[in-house]
Each structure stands twice: as C-alpha cells, then as structure tokens.
Amino acid sequence: MADEANKSAFLEIQSRMIETTAKLKQVQNQMRSKEGEKKRAYLTLEELRQLSDDTNTYKSIGRTFVLEPKSVLMDEQEEKLKDSEATISALEKSKEYLEKQIAEVENNLRELLQQDPGLARQIMSMSV
Template structure:
C-alpha cells in the first residue's frame, strides 16, 4: 500500500469520527432543548396554578394531585410547594441553558475541525 493511500484512509477515518461526533453533539443539543421546553412548561403551569390560588379565599378546600388520586390539602402548604417547584424549574432551566451553551461551543469546534479536514483534502 502506498503512502498516499494510507494518508487517504487516515483522513477518511478522521472525517468519519468528526462527523459522528458532530451528529452525537447535535442529538445531545436537541435533547437539552426538549428538556428546557418541558421544564419551562412545568414552571408556567405552576405559575398559572399559583395565580389562580391567589384569587380564591384561604378557606376554600383545595386538592393536591398525587398520581390518579386527589387529597385534600391546606392552601398555604400547597402554595409553598408550587413556589418551590417554580424555583427548582427556574434553576433547572438555567443549568440546562449552560449545558446547551457548552454543547454549542463543542459543535462549533467540531464543525471547525470538519472544515479543516475538508480543506486539507
């Protein structure tokens, strides 16, 4: 086997590896974006519920959903739980956004490496 063929095989393998890495990173980024959407919807749902609870009297019976059943729950602890869930969701979104930025940077670096391989060829 000549040296040129050996170099072409090595270049092709490097190209395949970079392409696979780029595919994996894009899939990871899409997963992160989906998680952000789900978490943000949960936060919005909690905010709407909390806003509705604020508009009704404290003496009103409230129910908390647990799986398929509902339990009577005092309004004050229910409101506190919703506020904690909203804070947790906000923190989760911030963390996921940071992960997304990191993966975005990795994608940019990988695309740059892929372009260099193509130009080298």
C-alpha cells in the same frame, strides 16, 4: 496512507457531530418540558393567590383528591417554580456548551476538507 488517515478523521468528526447534535436536541427537549412545568406552576400559583385563605383546596394524587391547606399547595407550587428555573438555568449552560462543541467540530471538519480537497469530492460523490 494519508488518504486513509483523513477518511478515519472524517468519520470520527462525523460521529462526534452526530453525537453532539443528539445531545443538543435532548437538552432542548428537556428545556421545553421544564418551561411547560414552570408555566403550569406559575399559573396554578396565580390562581391559588386569588382564593381566600379559608377556601377548601385539594391536591391531586393519582386518581384521588386530598384536602390540603392553601398554604401547603402554594409552597409546593413555589418550590416547583424555583426547581424549574434552576433546572432551566443549568440546561441553558449545557446548551451553550454543546453549541460551542458543534461549532468546534464544524471548524475541524472545514479544516480537514481544506487540507484534502479529494476527500471533499469523495464525500460529495457518496450517495445519501
């Protein structure tokens, strides 16, 4: 009876670990994407700063380029930069939370295996 309870607890912990790890990978991918977006906005902003104020600047909209004042493009890039930084900050907090959850799940698994060494042997004997 206790053996079945330990097996079901193990399966629950295993599913939590898989789910949390997947979420962590997703957050890391989102962070990488936002870092790239932030870098593009920063580099574009730096290039725009080098231009004189009377230079014709164009904004890409799909396949079309539209004439826009330099100030409008700079404002848009600054906004993208700020948005990216805010999103990265929020994702960093999510990442820390998920890493704590993974550590907690690992501790739960470790405790379960210490309580029932027979379960550990069964897990090790399973084919992957």
